[in-house]
Amino acid sequence: xxxxxxxxxxxxxxxxxxxxxxxxxxxxxxxxxxxxxxxxxxxxxxxxxxxxxxxxxxxxxxxxxxxxxxxxxxxxxxxxxxxxxxxxxxxxxxxxxxxxxxxxxxxxxxxxxxxxxxxxxxxxxxxxxxxxxxxxxxxxxxxxxxxxxxxxxxxxxxxxxxxxxxxxxxxxxxxxxxxxxxxxxxxxxxxxxxxxxxxxxxxxxxxxxxxxxxxxxxxxxxxxxxxxxxxxxxxxxxxxxxxxxxxxxxxxxxxxxxxxxxxxxxxxxxxxxxxxxxxxxxxxxxxxxxxxxxxxxxxxxxxxxxxxxxxxxxxxxxxxxxxxxxxxxxxxxxxx
Amino acid sequence: xxxxxxxxxxxxxxxxxxxxxxxxxxxxxxxxxxxxxxxxxxxxxxxxxxxxxxxxxxxxxxxxxxxxxxxxxxxxxxxxxxxxxxxxxxxxxxxxxxxxxxxxxxxxxxxxxxxxxxxxxxxxxxxxxxxxxxxxxxxxxxxxxxxxxxxxxxxxxxxxxxxxxxxxxxxxxxxxxxxxxxxxxxxxxxxxxxxxxxxxxxxxxxxxxxxxxxxxxxxxxxxxxxxxxxxxxxxxxxxxxxxxxxxxxxxxxxxxxxxxxxxxxxxxxxxxxxxxxxxxxxxxxxxxxxxxxxxxxxxxxxxxxxxxxxxxxxxxxxxxxxx
Numbered sequence: 130x131x132x133x134x135x136x137x138x139x140x141x142x143x144x145x146x147x148x149x150x151x152x153x154x155x156x157x158x159x160x161x162x163x164x165x166x167x168x169x170x171x172x173x174x175x176x177x178x179x180x181x182x183x184x185x186x187x188x189x190x191x192x193x194x195x196x197x198x199x200x201x202x203x204x205x206x207x208x209x210x211x212x213x214x215x216x217x218x219x220x221x222x223x224x225x226x227x228x229x230x231x232x233x234x235x236x237x238x239x240x241x242x243x244x245x246x247x248x249x250x251x252x253x254x255x256x257x258x259x260x261x262x263x264x265x266x267x268x269x270x271x272x273x274x275x276x277x278x279x280x281x282x283x284x285x286x287x288x289x290x291x292x293x294x295x296x297x298x299x300x301x302x303x304x305x306x307x308x309x310x311x312x313x314x315x316x317x318x319x320x321x322x323x324x325x326x327x328x329x330x331x332x333x334x335x336x337x338x339x340x341x342x343x344x345x346x347x348x349x350x351x352x353x354x355x356x357x358x359x360x361x362x363x364x365x366x367x368x369x370x371x372x373x374x375x376x377x378x379x380x381x382x383x384x385x386x387x388x389x390x391x392x393x394x395x396x397x398x399x400x401x402x403x404x405x406x407x408x409x410x411x412x413x414x415x416x417x418x419x420x421x422x423x424x425x426x427x428x429x430x431x432x433x434x435x436x437x438x439x440x441x442x443x444x445x446x447x448x449x450x451x452x453x454x455x456x457x458x459x460x461x462x463x464x465x
Numbered sequence: 466x467x468x469x470x471x472x473x474x475x476x477x478x479x480x481x482x483x484x485x486x487x488x489x490x491x492x493x494x495x496x497x498x499x500x501x502x503x504x505x506x507x508x509x510x511x512x513x514x515x516x517x518x519x520x521x522x523x524x525x526x527x528x529x530x531x532x533x534x535x536x537x538x539x540x541x542x543x544x545x546x547x548x549x550x551x552x553x554x555x556x557x558x559x560x561x562x563x564x565x566x567x568x569x570x571x572x573x574x575x576x577x578x579x580x581x582x583x584x585x586x587x588x589x590x591x592x593x594x595x596x597x598x599x600x601x602x603x604x605x606x607x608x609x610x611x612x613x614x615x616x617x618x619x620x621x622x623x624x625x626x627x628x629x630x631x632x633x634x635x636x637x638x639x640x641x642x643x644x645x646x647x648x649x650x651x652x653x654x655x656x657x658x659x660x661x662x663x664x665x666x667x668x669x670x671x672x673x674x675x676x677x678x679x680x681x682x683x684x685x686x687x688x689x690x691x692x693x694x695x696x697x698x699x700x701x702x703x704x705x706x707x708x709x710x711x712x713x714x715x716x717x718x719x720x721x722x723x724x725x726x727x728x729x730x731x732x733x734x735x736x737x738x739x740x741x742x743x744x745x746x747x748x749x750x751x752x753x754x755x756x757x758x759x760x761x762x763x764x765x766x767x768x769x770x771x772x773x774x775x776x777x778x779x780x781x782x783x784x785x786x787x788x
Contacts, residue, residue: 157675164678166704173674180667275509276788277662277691279721290702366662366695372505373661418671424628424657 142389142405145438149409150174153416160419169292173419175300181411182299183208183358183375187382188389188403189303189310190240190354193347195386197327198395199247199254201348204355204382206265207239208375211356212363213272216280225284233356239265240352244345262379269371279368289364299361303404306354311400320398323347327395381410388438409438490750492523497545498554498742502533506719507739509787511581515554515742522746535559539566546573552592552749554742556580567591576752580741583762593748593759595741599635600642602716602767603688605735607643609769610684610714613732616649619683622672623655624665624696626688633657636688636716653682658692665692669699679703684712690722690734697730708732718770719788723780726772736768739786 153173154160163172187204194201211232218228239261246257280286291298314320325333326340334340355375363369383393388406391398413434417427440446496519503509512528519526527550529541535558545553546569553575557563560583567590570577579594610621623640626633637655644650654672658665665687673679679700685707687693693715700707707713707730715722718736725731748759770779 159674167702171678171703173671176667176670176674180670275503276506277721290698362663366666366698368662370662373659373663414667415671418656418668419675421654421675424625424655427628427657 140390140402141442142402142409145388145441146405146409146412149412149416149434150177153412153419156416156420160416165295168295169297170295173415175297177408177411177415178300179297180415181408182297182303183362184378184381184385184410185303185404185407186306186354186358186361187351187378188385188407189306189400190351191379191382192386192389192391192398192400192403193310193314193323194254194351195383195391195393196323196395196398197344197347198330198393199344199348200258200383200393201240201243201351201355202255202258202379203239203243203261203265204351204358205375205377205379206262206269207236207352207355208359208362208378209269209369209371210239210265210272211236211359212369212374213269213278213371215285215360216278216363216369217272219280219282219285220278225282228282228285229288229360232360233353236352236354236356236359237349238352239355240349241345243352244348247348248341248344266371269369269374273369273371275371277368277370281367285360285364286367287364289361289367299365302357302361306357307400307404310350314400319343319346324396324398327398382407384435385410388435388442390442410435490754491551491746493525494551494753495525495527495548496552496554496749497527497529497541497548497550499529499531499538499541499545499556501531501538501556501558503530503787504533506788507717507737510739510783511556511741513786514739515580518740518742518746522750524746531558533558535562542566542570542577546570546575549573550575551753553577554580554745556741557582557584560585564590576749578745578749580745588761592752593745593761593763595745595763595765597737597767598764599632600639601764602735602737603636603639603641604643605639605767605769606636606686606714606716606733607640609733609735609771610650610686610712611644611647613712614650614683617683618649620651620653620676620681621684621686622669622676622682623652624658624668624685624687624692625655626657626660626692628657630660633660633688640686652686658687658695660689660691662691662695665695666699667695668692669696670702673699673703673705679705679711682711684714687713687715690715690717690719693731693734694721694725697725701730706730718768718779718783720780720783720786721788723770723776723783726770726776727780729772733769733771736766736770738765738768741765 160173163170163174191201214235215228215232218231219225243258246252247254288298293301322338322343325338326343330340362374385406386403388409389399389402413431417430498515500512516526531537542553553570563584563586567577567586571590576592578592581596583594625637656668658668676682685696693713697707700711705711713731714733716735718734722731722734744763751757
């Protein structure tokens, strides 16, 4: 059991994460120092978990969509909508649980809308979700009337900045979501259905999979995950910033899924590895912040690192290696 | 300090009264205002303040929102010329391509005043331009820090605006000028927070880890208030008291920073005033009265606000402006 678990850890994604963390440690020797402060863990490593959580949550939703050969560009905008809904509701005096449930429902509805466009109207996913990517931010701005809606509601703030057993709440939520979704797709046949639809939707339908229903479900799940991330991001700054919340995060989420070994052409996917992908991206971001590089280098450094990680994972690079651990691990990593 | 702030209030009262005096000159006139759009809180505030200033002076303000498009602005200006307005205020969305339409206004003998941004056009095509000096804003912030820490050694961390944007470049340069010659002040870390709260918070978390849990940092300089508001939360999370363990100075003077100043969590902010129309109306009144030609470039005041300037009152005054 333990050996199987360790064996699963030996894959290029986890290797890349360890590599990035080691580079951070070389640049900043205190990187791994974690202390206990005010009832919570405090350190750069914790920052990686906390800051990486929104993209990790987006990636959990995105991975199912991409496995069906789709893509969801609207998640950043849905984050902004969900944050705006939650913030305006608590400011208007509604209790926080109501605000959270309504925000989640709005995210779910946004996902269903995407699913409807893709599954029923057969619009290409990239175009279908582009609609909401553009419109969503406008809707969020309408809800907030262009202001940053600030709130003092303790529950929302706890969701964004609280801690559970010393770990940041955002990271805990991401972990729980990852485990739930992994169980949902791997302990039932849903994961297999998703892969079947992604590889060949027509064949899957002919084999009896209700692909329309399934597509609606994966987009709705993606919308729901985006809403969770949106509430976290709003709670984090105690305000809903319709212009900037989740801006460009859809691209980070797609990147996380791709780093996690899921092909944009659909088929095999892995939820935990997509989360590892999100952590790799955040580890780079945090590393850049603590390293003290001038900000002009941020994007170049990030792009260079991503290039190297994708190179290591490419079939070309794997072919160069002698048939050894990495090769077996690489095939195992994406096989599940 | 008390006395100084009282004097400042008295002075502002005097200017308010004097502007009320000249207000009569514009009474009943129709003036067109072509605004860029409402892309930021500050822009929305500029629009509401301009409308306020117009009402105070009895001006009939024709307002046109260009929704970020120059063609809309040109259409609006042509519309104003056709209506025969007394003057036109323009906040130009881009710098180029104004010669023709400004020429038409000049032919119709309608004075044009540029607000907030300049244009690449011959200077005789417009009466004057009213704008802030971003370098000066940074300098005022730096000067405040120099005066506050005096001879004490002080490590400063800087949250920059979006890389390559002109406010980020100018406010950085201004601050560096402000603290130049004071070797006790050193900028140890400088990163971009993209002018947003969440990035401000995230970057500050990085700074705090990198500088011994924040104990080595004596002051934070943020290129805008939003980043400072985010960073303040990060400082608090690190177990430090923003405002006392670490000085916080930023630029813009949006309402939320005044809440932080009132709570003692921020120390100072430099105002980027949304009142560009007030000075514009003043020079316009003088120009229409006896032909006084104003300077080509009117720089608005970069006023410093601290805890002694009634932060709670400033918050109340600003919160309805649309920030």
